Amino acid sequence: MTQLPTPSHTVGPFYGYALPFEGGGDMAPPGHPSAITLHGCVYDGAGAPVPDALIEFWQGDGTPGSLHRNGVDFTGFGRVATDGAGHWTVHTLAPKAPYISVCVFARGLTHHLFTRAYVNHGPDALLDALAADRRETLLARQGSDRAYRFDIRLQGEGETVFLEFR
Amino acid sequence: MTLRQSDIDAEVSAIREAYAKARAGGAPAAHHPPRDYAPYRSSVLRHPEQPLFAVTASNAPEAVELTGPVFGPADVTEFDSDLTRQHTGEPLGERITVSGRLLDSHGRPVRGQLIEVWQANASGRYPHRRDQHQAPLDPNFTGAGRMLTSETDGSYSFTTIRPGAYPWRNHENAWRPAHIHFSLFGTAFTQRLITQMYFPGDPLFAYDPILQSVTDDAARARLVAAYDHSLSRPEFSLGYRWDIVLDGPSATWIEEGR
Numbered sequence A: 001m002t003q004l005p006t007p008s009h010t011v012g013p014f015y016g017y018a019l020p021f022e023g024g025g026d027m028a029p030p031g032h033p034s035a036i037t038l039h040g041c042v043y044d045g046a047g048a049p050v051p052d053a054l055i056e057f058w059q060g061d062g063t064p065g066s067l068h069r070n071g072v073d074f075t076g077f078g079r080v081a082t083d084g085a086g087h088w089t090v091h092t093l094a095p096k097a098p099y100i101s102v103c104v105f106a107r108g109l110t111h112h113l114f115t116r117a118y119v120n121h122g123p124d125a126l127l128d129a130l131a132a133d134r135r136e137t138l139l140a141r142q143g144s145d146r147a148y149r150f151d152i153r154l155q156g157e158g159e160t161v162f163l164e165f166r
Numbered sequence B: 001m002t003l004r005q006s007d008i009d010a011e012v013s014a015i016r017e018a019y020a021k022a023r024a025g026g027a028p029a030a031h032h033p034p035r036d037y038a039p040y041r042s043s044v045l046r047h048p049e050q051p052l053f054a055v056t057a058s059n060a061p062e063a064v065e066l067t068g069p070v071f072g073p074a075d076v077t078e079f080d081s082d083l084t085r086q087h088t089g090e091p092l093g094e095r096i097t098v099s100g101r102l103l104d105s106h107g108r109p110v111r112g113q114l115i116e117v118w119q120a121n122a123s124g125r126y127p128h129r130r131d132q133h134q135a136p137l138d139p140n141f142t143g144a145g146r147m148l149t150s151e152t153d154g155s156y157s158f159t160t161i162r163p164g165a166y167p168w169r170n171h172e173n174a175w176r177p178a179h180i181h182f183s184l185f186g187t188a189f190t191q192r193l194i195t196q197m198y199f200p201g202d203p204l205f206a207y208d209p210i211l212q213s214v215t216d217d218a219a220r221a222r223l224v225a226a227y228d229h230s231l232s233r234p235e236f237s238l239g240y241r242w243d244i245v246l247d248g249p250s251a252t253w254i255e256e257g258r
């Protein structure tokens, strides 16, 4: 029996006391020796930072995912809100897949946006199907010391490639 | 120039007429709002202009997104599903119980999965530092809850206070109809959904560009809960029923038992 879906709505501006949770950006337990940092900013079509976005990360990697952090185990699910400068940070372990799946919510987004942060840039069916300048937007760039930068541009020049799943 | 309700109404009507025309011409029903819905002004600079890249079983057979987080008992506590018992006193307002089922697009229950809810208090105020509405906070009401759907039929239920309508700054005299925000997970990350539930018969529906962003009448109606007297509890609360159906492919057809 096919059911018609419940429509999406914006997360709105006032989720801050409800959805972010303690340790939401700590997918790897604090101090894990092989943890990597993934971080970046969210920008709108005018190039302004988006200070009220909520971003979720999913990589699974053998974990069920959890909101609860026990301080010991890695969990493949993360959730962080952007700060006043549109910046977000998560600490995780290098994913087994070449990418970490990313889901963006914000005031003004009637429907969330999926994308991927590729930490490995090698051959990949999805990356290889994109034009070079578009492909670029999915590549998390390694800076110094195990930190990868992944900016998300919602619109306009350098617009991030967003995905739909069929 | 002041943006008035009549300006927003004209934009909403024009988009609705264009949709009706497209439907008459054979276009498929749109179950979700367009991402570029100008009457909701915050969407203008926040929607992609490039088409979304379609990920299918053929170009990404092992997509990580076909799996998803599976939450459990460690993620919720007993008081998370009764928003009226999170403080020492009783909150002000009309006590309600909201119940329903979480289903996938094949009508199968999504079992043991996390639902998060948040809402304004009875006066239409959120305990959020950026909420400037001059309505009172309620020291006995936070307005955030969590629960797991049942392991048998995917049902959920929580007790709360009916939220108030509140003003916002989209245009002059803009008011949101009373609503409860819902965050939902399916068995795959592709099924992720954040949405809002409304109450039947609210006179603000026609004026709200967020609800009207769902241009399809039947789809919009699916966001409105039904009053259900059999769910009202004597001397305690009024009952509303709202079933939620998740969109998006999942890998679970291969493990029918889940």
Ligand SMILES: [Fe+2]
Pocket (backbone or CB within 6 Å): A012, A014, B120, B176, B179, B181
């Ligand atoms: Fe709201």
